[in-house]
Amino acid sequence: MDRHDVLVIGGSAAGIVAATTTKAFYPDKSVLLVRKEHSVMVPCGIPYVFGTLEGCGQNQIPDAAVTGAGVELQETEITSIDLESKVCTTNDGRELGFDKLVLATGSTPKEPTWLPGAKLANVYVIPKDREYLELLLGRLPGMTDVVVIGRDSSASKSPMSCPVRGRTSRLSRRSRTFSVWRSTRSSRCGRRRSSATGASR
Numbered sequence: 001m002d003r004h005d006v007l008v009i010g011g012s013a014a015g016i017v018a019a020t021t022t023k024a025f026y027p028d029k030s031v032l033l034v035r036k037e038h039s040v041m042v043p044c045g046i047p048y049v050f051g052t053l054e055g056c057g058q059n060q061i062p063d064a065a066v067t068g069a070g071v072e073l074q075e076t077e078i079t080s081i082d083l084e085s086k087v088c089t090t091n092d093g094r095e096l097g098f099d100k101l102v103l104a105t106g107s108t109p110k111e112p113t114w115l116p117g118a119k120l121a122n123v124y125v126i127p128k129d130r131e132y133l134e135l136l137l138g139r140l141p142g143m144t145d146v147v148v149i150g151r152d153s154s155a156s157k158s159p160m161s162c163p164v165r166g167r168t169s170r171l172s173r174r175s176r177t178f179s180v181w182r183s184t185r186s187s188r189c190g191r192r193r194s195s196a197t198g199a200s201r
């Protein structure tokens with residue numbers, strides 16, 4: 001069985017910092033980071049893969065950030081943890097032993113099941129999942145109108161509010177403000193915002 005001093009589950013912001021910081025302070029300890037996805041997206045860059053970046057490939061955290069710090073990296077999903085024997089099991093049936101365990105398993109979007117129509121075709125959430133986002137990107141060319149529901153800082157710079165080329169994007173939130181952006185193929189994100197039309201209160 002593979003055994004490490006420190007096992008970190010999760011390969012995004014929290015997991016990377018936990019693993020590399022551990023290695024920086026305890027260089028003699030063996031640190032293993034496991035994550036279930038092949039490549040990790042830069043979360044705050046996700047909105048831009050729909051416009052100013054050319055897809056997800058330009059928005060990934062390089063593995064060198066982990067391996068260059070002396071942390072071992074494995075792509076696998078942890079399916080169970082046995083704290084007594086200090087062993088995790090992976091979805092491919094392997095066992096990974098640890099002395100210390102860090103859970104950095106993050107978050108996934110909550111689908112609004114209370115919202116009628118949320119299960120209809122072409123209704124999406126925005127996860128930090130490259131495969132899902134690429135699927136959504138692939139479907140965008142066939143769409144002409146895009147509506148974003150919710151408006152925190154992520155949504156307001158988000159795919160549909162900001163850089164969806166050549167499409168009409170609407171951004172909606174619970175308050176009475178409802179904004180419409182009419183984007184053009186040549187305009188950049190900031191210019192689109194300043195040329196917003198139809199904002200009302």
Ligand SMILES: Cc1cc2nc3c(=O)[nH]c(=O)nc-3n(C[C@H](O)[C@H](O)[C@H](O)COP(=O)(O)OP(=O)(O)OC[C@H]3O[C@@H](n4cnc5c(N)ncnc54)[C@H](O)[C@@H]3O)c2cc1C
Nearest residue numbers: 010011012013014035036043044046077078105106107154
């Ligand atoms: C569109 C968008 C824009 C954002 N913009 C910003 C921003 O501008 N600034 C900002 O500060 N924050 C931003 N955020 C928030 C930011 O994404 C989160 O704060 C950050 O990703 C949290 O990092 P995390 O490592 O805790 O979790 P996550 O990023 O959710 O990572 C969890 C990791 O755990 C792995 N994992 C989970 N379960 C398992 C398992 N069983 N086995 C193996 N691996 C597992 C996942 O594969 C993933 O690698 C944004 C988020 C989104 C969605």
